[in-house]
Amino acid sequence: MERVAYLIRRTVEMILVVLVVAVLNFTLIHLAPGDVAVYMAGVEAGPEYVASIRHEYGLDLSLYVQMGRYMSRLLHGDFGRSFTRGEAVVDVIMNRMPATLLLMGSSLILGAVLGTLGGALAARHIGSKVDYWISGLCVAAYSTPVFWLGLILIYAFSVHLNWFPSSGMMSFLEEQRGIADTLRHMALPVLSLTVYFIGQNIKVARASVAEAMQDDFITTFRAVGFKEREVFLKHGLRNALLPIVSMTGLQFTQLTAGAVLTETVFSWPGMGQLVFQAVLSRDYPVIMGGYVLMSIMVVLFTLLVDFIYVVLDPRIELK
Amino acid sequence: MNLTRKGRFIHELAKQRMAMTGFFVVCLFFLIAVFLQVLPVPDPFALSLHPFHLPSGEHWMGTDNLGRDLFSRVLWGTRASLLVGVLSAGLSGVTGIIIGGIAGYYGGWVDDLLSRITDVFLVMPIFFLLILIVSLFGSHIFFVIFSIGLVTWPRNARIMRAQALALKKRAYVTAAIGSGASSFRVLFLHVVPNGVSPVIAYTVILIGQAVLVEAGLSFLGLGDPNVISWGQLIRSGQQSFASAWWISFFPGLMLLVMVSAVNFFGDGLSVVLNPRMMRR
Numbered sequence: 001m002e003r004v005a006y007l008i009r010r011t012v013e014m015i016l017v018v019l020v021v022a023v024l025n026f027t028l029i030h031l032a033p034g035d036v037a038v039y040m041a042g043v044e045a046g047p048e049y050v051a052s053i054r055h056e057y058g059l060d061l062s063l064y065v066q067m068g069r070y071m072s073r074l075l076h077g078d079f080g081r082s083f084t085r086g087e088a089v090v091d092v093i094m095n096r097m098p099a100t101l102l103l104m105g106s107s108l109i110l111g112a113v114l115g116t117l118g119g120a121l122a123a124r125h126i127g128s129k130v131d132y133w134i135s136g137l138c139v140a141a142y143s144t145p146v147f148w149l150g151l152i153l154i155y156a157f158s159v160h161l162n163w164f165p166s167s168g169m170m171s172f173l174e175e176q177r178g179i180a181d182t183l184r185h186m187a188l189p190v191l192s193l194t195v196y197f198i199g200q201n202i203k204v205a206r207a208s209v210a211e212a213m214q215d216d217f218i219t220t221f222r223a224v225g226f227k228e229r230e231v232f233l234k235h236g237l238r239n240a241l242l243p244i245v246s247m248t249g250l251q252f253t254q255l256t257a258g259a260v261l262t263e264t265v266f267s268w269p270g271m272g273q274l275v276f277q278a279v280l281s282r283d284y285p286v287i288m289g290g291y292v293l294m295s296i297m298v299v300l301f302t303l304l305v306d307f308i309y310v311v312l313d314p315r316i317e318l319k
Numbered sequence: 320m321n322l323t324r325k326g327r328f329i330h331e332l333a334k335q336r337m338a339m340t341g342f343f344v345v346c347l348f349f350l351i352a353v354f355l356q357v358l359p360v361p362d363p364f365a366l367s368l369h370p371f372h373l374p375s376g377e378h379w380m381g382t383d384n385l386g387r388d389l390f391s392r393v394l395w396g397t398r399a400s401l402l403v404g405v406l407s408a409g410l411s412g413v414t415g416i417i418i419g420g421i422a423g424y425y426g427g428w429v430d431d432l433l434s435r436i437t438d439v440f441l442v443m444p445i446f447f448l449l450i451l452i453v454s455l456f457g458s459h460i461f462f463v464i465f466s467i468g469l470v471t472w473p474r475n476a477r478i479m480r481a482q483a484l485a486l487k488k489r490a491y492v493t494a495a496i497g498s499g500a501s502s503f504r505v506l507f508l509h510v511v512p513n514g515v516s517p518v519i520a521y522t523v524i525l526i527g528q529a530v531l532v533e534a535g536l537s538f539l540g541l542g543d544p545n546v547i548s549w550g551q552l553i554r555s556g557q558q559s560f561a562s563a564w565w566i567s568f569f570p571g572l573m574l575l576v577m578v579s580a581v582n583f584f585g586d587g588l589s590v591v592l593n594p595r596m597m598r599r
Contacts, residue, residue: 017443143579145571256444256447
């Protein structure tokens with residue numbers, strides 16, 4: 001019962017987060033210098049046209065009324081229409097969402113798996129040469145700028161070796177498309193995005209496995225005569241999973257940053273690029289919609305991680 | 320007592336080989352940034368008749384599309400990166416200390432309110448927020464610094480809050496309150512100085528993060544156009560990467576070296592400053 005209450009409380013908190021993000025973005029956009037109506041009408045437009053646009057989009061109303069209107073429409077699932085494309089914002093974003101989720105999801109999973117393995121390997125041989133190299137390389141991994149790594153990967157694997165395509169999500173010709181084709185397109189962007197997370201996860205996994213291996217119950221297992229290998233795999237490694245789960249929850253937010261940079265380098269047709277382009281062209285409905293939907297995504301993921309955490313660890317303190 | 324504590328701290332830190340290496344590399348970058356004007360390198364803005372020149376004895380890192388010496392431009396980039404890294408991490412540290420300290424020390428509704436605000440910032444897509452702020456309000460370097468500092472404080476606030484919660488029950492704090500010190504004085508003269516070390520360690524790591532964030536913004540074309548920065552240099556070489564790789568390669572390598580150095584130093588600091596980790 002206590003757990004259900006905890007999860008409900010977290011859900012309410014997260015809904016609040018989305019609302020705060022929406023209000024914050026609305027305020028930022030409307031505080032910004034420059035007139036939206038002029039942007040939309042174009043620089044050469046006459047004052048009557050600008051005024052008609054201002055009226056049409058309700059930009060002549062007071063800020064509070066505009067915000068109230070926007071929030072109430074938002075609660076009904078209406079995100080408005082894109083200034084530059086004329087389509088509904090939800091459609092524009094939903095078109096791009098799968099590409100971003102594919103990129104982010106693969107990197108997150110790959111990063112968690114490889115990071116745990118690497119960290120466990122380092123912890124198994126703690127203090128050795130192996131540990132030294134893994135720990136050193138993992139710092140370098142999360143110190144590497146993703147966009148720079150992307151450029152280097154393109155140079156090596158696309159320009160020189162011609163193993164993988166350098167941009168896009170699928171081939172131009174219809175008959176070349178398919179799962180294999182998309183996987184080939186994914187290789188470089190996913191790799192450049194994953195390296196950062198492998199580094200972070202190795203650090204977390206190494207520390208938590210090393211700590212677990214010093215726990216009293218592990219000593220007991222050893223004393224009773226279990227093989228070291230068995231103790232390590234069954235109990236040491238298992239304890240590393242919880243910190244990795246909570247780390248992955250935090251990483252999702254960072255991943256949105258990596259996504260916009262990676263998508264730009266590899267011309268990946270995802271949300272990051274879409275929102276970034278919208279910011280440059282001041283397409284406010286898309287910016288707002290993109291931010292709100294992205295926060296919803298982050299929030300849902302955070303809740304999922306909370307949920308997994310509660311299930312995995314019965315000892316967790318529900319505060 | 321203070322001296323021995325300090326001595327032990329330096330001794331422990333010196334044992335961390337990678338941390339010390341990181342520290343010296345960061346110091347080297349600092350020296351470069353400070354003494355840039357007197358270093359015997361060419362003018363970073365001087366054009367020449369040798370665009371896209373391969374790295375050579377004359378141009379150590381080659382030249383860019385306008386024939387400017389890349390080595391000198393990369394050295395100039397050190398200044399922007401360090402400035403952004405140190406100032407925005409510092410701002411984030413101070414904000415985190417104030418908010419986290421107040422939340423942890425006063426507790427009650429103040430804590431509830433500040434902690435909720437911290438939580439909101441923790442799950443917000445920060446980089447997107449920065450893109451929005453910088454592109455709407457301008458990309459002057461001090462504005463970039465201010466924005467980065469303003470969105471990265473929550474982790475520091477959490478650390479400081481936990482410290483304040485633990486420390487406010489200590490005897491010396493009770494004694495200070497008992498002797499009539501104001502709560503403000505107790506918080507900032509007794510609680511914060513004694514609990515600040517993990518915040519310092521995390522703030523050092525934040526320097527590296529801030530450097531990467533600034534580089535990312537500059538790479539997207541949102542950096543200060545009047546300042547040479549590594550992100551901008553990488554951006555400028557992106558189009559010609561296949562034929563002139565060095566233009567983007569060297570600034571990125573410098574980023575990697577500087578951020579790694581900061582991280583090694585920060586990791587070493589957190590090991591030394593956290594007695595629980597010292598046993599390992």
